[in-house]
Amino acid sequence: DAKTTQPPSMDCAEGRAANLPCNHSTISGNEYVYWYRQIHSQGPQYIIHGLKNNETNEMASLIITEDRKSSTLILPHATLRDTAVYYCIVRDQGAQKLVFGQGTRLTINP
Amino acid sequence: NAGVTQTPKFQVLKTGQSMTLQCAQDMNHNSMYWYRQDPGMGLRLIYYSASEGTTDKGEVPNGYNVSRLNKREFSLRLESAAPSQTSVYFCASSRQGNNQPQHFGDGTRLSIL
Numbered sequence: 330d331a332k333t334t335q336p337p338s339m340d341c342a343e344g345r346a347a348n349l350p351c352n353h354s355t356i357s358g359n360e361y362v363y364w365y366r367q368i369h370s371q372g373p374q375y376i377i378h379g380l381k382n383n384e385t386n387e388m389a390s391l392i393i394t395e396d397r398k399s400s401t402l403i404l405p406h407a408t409l410r411d412t413a414v415y416y417c418i419v420r421d422q423g424a425q426k427l428v429f430g431q432g433t434r435l436t437i438n439p
Numbered sequence: 440n441a442g443v444t445q446t447p448k449f450q451v452l453k454t455g456q457s458m459t460l461q462c463a464q465d466m467n468h469n470s471m472y473w474y475r476q477d478p479g480m481g482l483r484l485i486y487y488s489a490s491e492g493t494t495d496k497g498e499v500p501n502g503y504n505v506s507r508l509n510k511r512e513f514s515l516r517l518e519s520a521a522p523s524q525t526s527v528y529f530c531a532s533s534r535q536g537n538n539q540p541q542h543f544g545d546g547t548r549l550s551i552l
Binding site for chain 1: 443470472481482484487489495497498529531537538540541542543544545546
């Protein structure tokens with residue numbers, strides 16, 4: 330079972346920052362937080378991951394709370410092409426599989 | 440950049456037929472994976488190969504076999520297809536080691552009648 334809770338859907342205006350929350354209150358010390366997204370009919374796309382420090386790459390920023398029980402994925406300037414289902418995944422560092430929950434369906438509106 | 444390439448993209452089979460799904464990656468990754476995705480469900484791991492020469496079962500291996508042909512290629516075989524295996528199949532690869540992200544192909548959509 331997925332160890333994360335995400336809102337089922339969100340909307341964001343084009344050009345605005347999209348902030349996607351994720352709750353992972355049972356996360357353990359060895360578990361990383363990963364974010365993927367899946368655009369309709371495509372394979373999941375890796376976005377970013379982190380353990381406890383905030384992370385940033387060319388796609389997004391990941392903010393993890395100090396107690397690590399929740400995190401937020403930030404798409405700084407959302408475009409229509411960012412419309413997708415976003416998955417927050419908690420993964421033990423020794424685990425092979427990724428456990429995808431239901432994710433958040435993010436719709437970017439013009 | 441090709442990344443992870445899966446063939447075919449679509450396939451329709453009859454019950455009892457056999458088929459091999461192909462996956463190749465050009466990122467020099469050691470680890471490769473096969474998942475299936477069913478409507479309303481998340482991806483479930485079928486088999487994985489942590490490195491060339493090794494394969495291990497995931498959470499839903501029944502009815503499937505795999506072959507790690509070389510470092511680049513990891514195939515998934517259905518010996519006797521069943522309607523319950525109608526799904527979208529995704530292959531992924533990653534560098535070996537902890538906390539390496541997996542990178543996915545665009546999937547094979549398989550229907551079994």
